[in-house]
Amino acid sequence: MVHEHPPDCPLSVHDLTVAYQRKPVIWDVDLNIPEGKLVGIVGPNGAGKSTLLKACLDLIPKTSGWVHIYGQPYRANRHLVGYVPQRESVDWDFPVNALDVVAMGTYRRLGWFRPVGKAQKAIALEALEKVGIAHLAGRQISQLSGGQQQRVFLARALAQDAKVYFMDEPFAAVDAATEQAIVVLLQELRDSGRTCLVVHHDLATVAQYFDWLIFLNLRVVASGPTREVFTDENLRKTYGGKLSLLDHAAEAIRRS
Amino acid sequence: MNWTPDDTWIALTGALCAMACSLPGCFLVLRKMSMMGDAISHAVLPGLAIAFLVTGERASLPMFLGAAATGVLTAVFTQWITRFGNIDQGAAMGIVFTTLFALGLILIVQAADHVDLDPGCVLYGAIEFITFDTVSLGSTEIPRAALVNGGALLLNLTVIATLYKELRISSFDSGLADTLGFSSGLLHYLLMTLVAVTTVAAFESVGSIIVIAMMIVPPAAALLLTRRLLPMLLLSSAIAGASAVLGHWAALIVPPLIGFERTNTSGMIAFTAGLLFTLAWIFSPTEGLLRRRADALSSADGTT
Numbered sequence: 001m002v003h004e005h006p007p008d009c010p011l012s013v014h015d016l017t018v019a020y021q022r023k024p025v026i027w028d029v030d031l032n033i034p035e036g037k038l039v040g041i042v043g044p045n046g047a048g049k050s051t052l053l054k055a056c057l058d059l060i061p062k063t064s065g066w067v068h069i070y071g072q073p074y075r076a077n078r079h080l081v082g083y084v085p086q087r088e089s090v091d092w093d094f095p096v097n098a099l100d101v102v103a104m105g106t107y108r109r110l111g112w113f114r115p116v117g118k119a120q121k122a123i124a125l126e127a128l129e130k131v132g133i134a135h136l137a138g139r140q141i142s143q144l145s146g147g148q149q150q151r152v153f154l155a156r157a158l159a160q161d162a163k164v165y166f167m168d169e170p171f172a173a174v175d176a177a178t179e180q181a182i183v184v185l186l187q188e189l190r191d192s193g194r195t196c197l198v199v200h201h202d203l204a205t206v207a208q209y210f211d212w213l214i215f216l217n218l219r220v221v222a223s224g225p226t227r228e229v230f231t232d233e234n235l236r237k238t239y240g241g242k243l244s245l246l247d248h249a250a251e252a253i254r255r256s
Numbered sequence: 257m258n259w260t261p262d263d264t265w266i267a268l269t270g271a272l273c274a275m276a277c278s279l280p281g282c283f284l285v286l287r288k289m290s291m292m293g294d295a296i297s298h299a300v301l302p303g304l305a306i307a308f309l310v311t312g313e314r315a316s317l318p319m320f321l322g323a324a325a326t327g328v329l330t331a332v333f334t335q336w337i338t339r340f341g342n343i344d345q346g347a348a349m350g351i352v353f354t355t356l357f358a359l360g361l362i363l364i365v366q367a368a369d370h371v372d373l374d375p376g377c378v379l380y381g382a383i384e385f386i387t388f389d390t391v392s393l394g395s396t397e398i399p400r401a402a403l404v405n406g407g408a409l410l411l412n413l414t415v416i417a418t419l420y421k422e423l424r425i426s427s428f429d430s431g432l433a434d435t436l437g438f439s440s441g442l443l444h445y446l447l448m449t450l451v452a453v454t455t456v457a458a459f460e461s462v463g464s465i466i467v468i469a470m471m472i473v474p475p476a477a478a479l480l481l482t483r484r485l486l487p488m489l490l491l492s493s494a495i496a497g498a499s500a501v502l503g504h505w506a507a508l509i510v511p512p513l514i515g516f517e518r519t520n521t522s523g524m525i526a527f528t529a530g531l532l533f534t535l536a537w538i539f540s541p542t543e544g545l546l547r548r549r550a551d552a553l554s555s556a557d558g559t560t
Contacts, residue, residue: 021342057435083435090429094286095485104425108436113418140483160436 007071010035010080010164010195011056016065018048018055025051027219029065033212038190039197040210040226044239047217049199050086053166057083069164079108082162084153086169092142098152099124099137105159127155132181147178154185165189165196172201183209206230262387263504269386269402270500270525273458274470276409278496279416280450281471282489285479286427289345292331292448293471295353297455297464299330301360304459309363320456326356327452331445383462383521401461408457412450416489423447424485462522469526470496477529477536480543495532503528 005012013031017024026048033039041049054060056067058074069077082105102124103116110120128134131151136144144152150170157165170182186196186209197214200206206213207230215221215229215238222229222237277293284290300323307322330352337348386401416423422443426433430440451471458467478492503525511519538545 054431057431059431059434078435078437081435083432085429085431089431091286091288094428095479095483095488096424096428097484100424100485101428104421104429104432104436107421107425107438110421112422112438116421142483156432 005032005068008035009033009068010070011197012068012071013052013056014066014068016052016055016067017063018051018060019063020051024063024218026055026216029216029220031214031220031223033195033197033223035195036190036193037195037212038186038210039195039212039214040200040206041197041214041216042200042203042206042238043216043221047238049216050168052216053083053168053197053199057081057166080163082157082160082165084157084165084167084170087146087150087153087172089168092144092149094141097138097140098128098133098144098148098155101141101152102127102137102155102159105156105161108160123159124155127158128152130158131155131185145175147174150174150178151181154182158185163194165194167196167198169199169201171198203235259505259508263508265387265399265402266383266521267501267504269399269405270383270462270466270504270521271497272402272409273405273462273466274474274496274500274525274529275493276405276412276454277458277467277470278474278492279409279412279489280447280454282475282478282485282492283423283427283447284451284471285475289349290472290476291346291349292334293451293455294468295334295349296327296330296448296452297459297467299353299356299360300324300327300452300456300459302326302356302363303360303456305360305363305366309366316460319460323456323459324449324452327455328445328449330356330452331448335444383466386461399461404457404461408454412454415446415450419443419446420486465526466500466522469529470499473526473529473533474499477533480533480536480540483542495529495536499529499532500525 005014009032011031011033013029016026016029018026029052041052043049051060055062056074058067067074069080074081099121100116103120105127106116106120106123110116125134125137128137128151131154133144133148133151133155136148141149141152150172154170157167171179174182186198189196190211198210200209207226211226212224213226213229214223215234217238217240222234281290281293284292303323303326304319306326307318310322311318330349333352334345334348337343337351338345341348343351383401386399389400390397391400391403392398422433422438425436426438426440426443433440433443455464455467458464474492474495475488477495478488481491482488504521506528507519507521507524510524511517536544541547
């Protein structure tokens with residue numbers, strides 16, 4: 001367990017416990033994430049992956065512990081953080097179009113009371129171009145496919161221009177082309193010094209996509225460079241007896 | 257039919273009130289908490305009663321503040337019960353507003369010995385009589401209800417215009433709003449305050465049935481006609497205003513046709529809103545029943 005927290009760390013989590021209805025959902029999580037990494041968060045259903053992200057972002061109350069972003073409490077450095085929630089967390093029938101949603105990424109710099117103007121729309125359009133769906137800018141969001149909706153969310157994250165990104169299952173239920181597009185985008189973000197924490201489900205691709213992994217199941221089973229921690233033992237500790245999954249993963253280890 | 261200047265005031269006041277309700281109503285519908293208008297409009301009753309019992313008079317300001325405060329409290333209690341009682345929001349709302357409404361009834365019966373706070377009046381209002389209570393502005397006599405509801409409309413317009421993007425993001429994605437520094441809790445209670453103030457403003461003059469109808473029906477109809485937020489707000493206001501004017505007109509002409517003398521304008525306004533919703537539901541160019549039928553037919557043709 002790490003208990004030292006270097007101040008230049010994009011994300012340090014210290015002794016974080018979150019309980020819901022008095023039942024702990026994550027327990028005593030301690031993490032240091034280095035800058036410029038693509039970090040995969042893996043673990044079985046109910047392991048607390050989304051809870052960890054939400055607790056880091058102050059969206060749910062912590063029972064104990066603290067979270068620092070670049071050496072400062074989250075509230076002080078909130079402007080460095082970007083959030084991509086799960087796609088199902090919003091109502092896609094909401095009366096807005098793709099450009100409106102992406103422009104939401106610029107709201108922080110805009111601040112209270114000032115309306116969205118040409119400059120914000122230009123940023124939003126540029127972000128939509130980067131994810132390859134600028135031609136859908138005027139489309140009402142319910143008329144986008146699942147993959148396109150996910151791209152809208154990523155474009156919005158790009159428009160936020162953050163240093164540390166928290167992404168909750170961006171790969172969930174997207175087509176293969178979108179998955180590839182997201183991977184390329186994540187790599188570009190990493191190469192420009194950004195740090196991305198990504199909740200991910202597919203053990204077959206996890207080693208290929210991420211250069212740092214957090215194995216989570218209530219507690220942190222392991223956290224470190226993929227080469228070191230993506231082991232049979234850690235998988236077994238994290239996933240317990242779910243053998244079909246493990247065989248899948250073993251296959252992936254052999255390939256990597 | 258004999259349309260008098262009084263009828264113009266009644267229709268105008270109804271329209272102001274309906275539009276004032278429909279604006280925050282759009283956000284209630286989008287946040288899937290449509291019944292909050294219903295809950296708050298009932299729950300303001302103990303606020304009215306307590307304000308009366310404390311001050312001993314029917315002065316407007318204390319009553320207004322008391323009612324607005326209990327309205328906001330409804331939202332607070334609902335939030336607490338939802339979070340700590342592990343109960344869904346609809347049930348929590350039901351618990352809070354029925355309890356507060358019952359408390360209000362008990363208090364009003366206590367107060368009724370001394371004053372004419374009529375629970376019936378609270379429900380369907382007395383919009384027909386608004387011209388008996390006027391305020392002089394220059395040379396014209398303006399019904400107080402028109403000013404009060406106009407004030408509520410102006411307040412709602414101002415707040416929604418200045419906080420348009422904030423209300424939009426917190427309604428669409430409250431998590432993102434919070435991480436960007438736009439407190440979704442703060443915006444939630446601001447919206448609830450608007451709902452409470454609008455309800456109370458409407459309450460005395462036109463009754464709560466209009467409030468409940470206008471916070472849900474015009475926004476829902478507008479949502480069938482457009483898929484953008486700003487047109488939705490505008491259309492919803494237009495439908496609300498039209499319901500009020502057409503509703504009062506219908507209240508004057510329909511009853512004589514079937515042999516009655518007159519009917520309740522508030523009821524007719526709410527009923528007209530329902531009719532307009534039905535029209536939108538059938539004829540909407542994108543979501544309407546006819547369009548869907550036509551789409552189904554043409555796709556069936558395509559496959560055969």
